[in-house]
Amino acid sequence: MALVAVDALAQKPFSDEILELIQRDELESWSAQKILTWAVGKFHPRLTLSSSFGAPEGMVLIDMLHAIDPATRIFVLDTGRLHAATYDLIDRVRDRYEKPIEVVFPDAGEVQAMVRAKGVNAFYESVENRKQCCQIRKVLPMRRYLADFDAYITGLRRDQNLNRAQTRKLAIDPGMGGIVKLAPLADWTHERVLDYVGEHKVPVNRLHREGYPSVGCEPCTRAIGPGDDPRAGRWWWESDAMKECGIHVQAEADGSGI
Numbered sequence: 001m002a003l004v005a006v007d008a009l010a011q012k013p014f015s016d017e018i019l020e021l022i023q024r025d026e027l028e029s030w031s032a033q034k035i036l037t038w039a040v041g042k043f044h045p046r047l048t049l050s051s052s053f054g055a056p057e058g059m060v061l062i063d064m065l066h067a068i069d070p071a072t073r074i075f076v077l078d079t080g081r082l083h084a085a086t087y088d089l090i091d092r093v094r095d096r097y098e099k100p101i102e103v104v105f106p107d108a109g110e111v112q113a114m115v116r117a118k119g120v121n122a123f124y125e126s127v128e129n130r131k132q133c134c135q136i137r138k139v140l141p142m143r144r145y146l147a148d149f150d151a152y153i154t155g156l157r158r159d160q161n162l163n164r165a166q167t168r169k170l171a172i173d174p175g176m177g178g179i180v181k182l183a184p185l186a187d188w189t190h191e192r193v194l195d196y197v198g199e200h201k202v203p204v205n206r207l208h209r210e211g212y213p214s215v216g217c218e219p220c221t222r223a224i225g226p227g228d229d230p231r232a233g234r235w236w237w238e239s240d241a242m243k244e245c246g247i248h249v250q251a252e253a254d255g256s257g258i
């Protein structure tokens with residue numbers, strides 16, 4: 001059964017139906033397509049899909065959603081430090097699915113103040129600096145953007161890493177204003193994602209072919225070797241910090257089950 005923090009539920013009014021579905025863990029037995037179809041019917045137009053354009057899971061969801069309702073909105077956080085390959089993919093997706101991708105930027109004043117105070121690449125110097133950079137370039141812009149929505153969809157999977165092992169397909173996200181968070185691929189394996197990509201000829205980030213299982217910001221991601229943990233290429237200079245940018249941490253930490 002999914003656990004939902006009481007203070008999280010206080011942030012947004014939810015229908016009894018949503019709360020009941022969470023408490024019964026109902027969506028755990030639903031397919032990804034069934035969840036997306038239900039979400040479109042329930043939340044559109046206050047529904048959006050979060051994709052980093054740096055992982056195949058987000059691309060699978062874009063492809064599925066396009067078949068269900070091409071009008072569903074898609075956004076990407078442009079931290080200002082993404083790989084050129086990621087920008088290329090954003091435009092390829094825009095062309096293939098003939099729809100705008102909502103590119104969300106950090107607050108220029110916040111970035112400017114941080115860079116002036118600490119330098120351009122201060123994230124290498126301490127975990128605190130790295131988390132501040134992720135907060136300013138990712139977490140806060142996403143929180144501001146999601147203030148206009150009731151629900152968002154992510155490509156999180158439980159076997160991506162230990163931090164994501166408790167991910168539920170339907171949950172409340174207290175870190176994003178208490179809106180609904182959907183993870184339709186939570187029970188998918190990496191192989192199943194790749195099979196879908198191959199079968200449906202889904203465009204993916206070209207850096208996957210060069211040893212990047214997932215592609216984050218350019219200075220904070222590198223290729224990994226055979227047998228390495230898939231997250232080993234992220235913030236590789238950190239050994240003991242929880243390797244998340246902060247977007248997916250809060251709900252997991254308090255047990256609300258994203």
Ligand code: SF4
Binds near residue numbers: 130133134138219220
């Ligand atoms: S991944 Fe690196 S560059 Fe990107 S926001 Fe986080 S610390 Fe900053």
